[in-house]
Amino acid sequence: MNNSAFFFQGNNLLLPAGVPDTQMDSAISLDFAREFNKSEFDQIDVFEIPAVKGDRTITCVSLSPEYPLPAAWRAVPIRQGISLLNAGLTDGGPSIAYAQKPSIGRLLRAFHIAQWRRESRFCGSCGAKNTESPGELARLCPVCGRQEFPRISPAVITIIINDEDKALLAHNKKFLSGVYSLIAGFNEAGENLEATVVREIREEVNINVRDVRYIASQPWPFPNSLMLGFSARYASGTIRADGVEIEDAQWFSRDALPKLPGTGSVSRYLIGRWIAGSL
Numbered sequence: 001m002n003n004s005a006f007f008f009q010g011n012n013l014l015l016p017a018g019v020p021d022t023q024m025d026s027a028i029s030l031d032f033a034r035e036f037n038k039s040e041f042d043q044i045d046v047f048e049i050p051a052v053k054g055d056r057t058i059t060c061v062s063l064s065p066e067y068p069l070p071a072a073w074r075a076v077p078i079r080q081g082i083s084l085l086n087a088g089l090t091d092g093g094p095s096i097a098y099a100q101k102p103s104i105g106r107l108l109r110a111f112h113i114a115q116w117r118r119e120s121r122f123c124g125s126c127g128a129k130n131t132e133s134p135g136e137l138a139r140l141c142p143v144c145g146r147q148e149f150p151r152i153s154p155a156v157i158t159i160i161i162n163d164e165d166k167a168l169l170a171h172n173k174k175f176l177s178g179v180y181s182l183i184a185g186f187n188e189a190g191e192n193l194e195a196t197v198v199r200e201i202r203e204e205v206n207i208n209v210r211d212v213r214y215i216a217s218q219p220w221p222f223p224n225s226l227m228l229g230f231s232a233r234y235a236s237g238t239i240r241a242d243g244v245e246i247e248d249a250q251w252f253s254r255d256a257l258p259k260l261p262g263t264g265s266v267s268r269y270l271i272g273r274w275i276a277g278s279l
């Protein structure tokens with residue numbers, strides 16, 4: 001085991017006193033695990049995640065949601081942390097390549113796997129208690145032999161640009177008041193990503209697009225997504241928000257923008273690329 005670890009509970013990273021939020025992508029000493037009562041079996045999962053090539057192994061301590069936090073520890077929502085850690089990195093602009101710091105990749109990988117372990121303790125086929133699959137990152141059912149690997153669910157997010165060089169931005173019911181962002185949705189079984197882009201836009205704002213082009217991606221394990229960022233050109237149709245997910249959608253020019261999503265997200269990066277004229 002490494003002597004440093006990430007500590008997780010639910011969608012939060014746990015930090016002890018003295019470690020600021022800005023360091024949440026650095027693992028902390030595993031000695032801190034002594035502050036947790038390991039006799040409460042099943043509530044604390046301490047495990048090591050194999051390295052991907054060129055990186056190192058990651059140790060994790062994952063607490064069940066019911067486990068009471070020791071005094072002086074605090075829970076920091078990981079989504080919020082990603083914005084903080086990525087701030088300034090993904091503002092867009094033609095000269096700024098979209099790149100994620102390796103330390104953020106490690107944190108997200110650890111969080112994704114920790115979540116998956118909590119959700120894969122039992123076999124999804126026969127219900128028996130899973131064991132570890134030797135030599136690989138997988139669960140193994142000792143009764144029926146079913147293996148379960150960490151799942152990654154692709155989702156697309158698209159900046160749509162019309163012939164006047166305006167971008168379509170939409171307000172989703174889940175967004176904070178006044179915030180407009182891009183159309184997004186999950187890939188369906190049997191569908192390629194380009195078809196997902198076309199279908200989601202058609203469903204949510206009633207227009208047709210062409211020239212679907214992949215731009216950049218971002219791991220988004222809330223839960224287990226990978227966001228794939230695209231651009232597309234307006235082809236036909238009149239905007240009509242679906243009223244279910246999307247409350248309002250409009251064409252915006254660069255000089256009259258609404259409130260945008262926070263930096264650090266692939267959506268903000270795509271919008272930034274359009275603002276900079278590099279799409």
Ligand SMILES: [Zn+2]
Nearest residue numbers: 123126141144
């Ligand atoms: Zn089974």
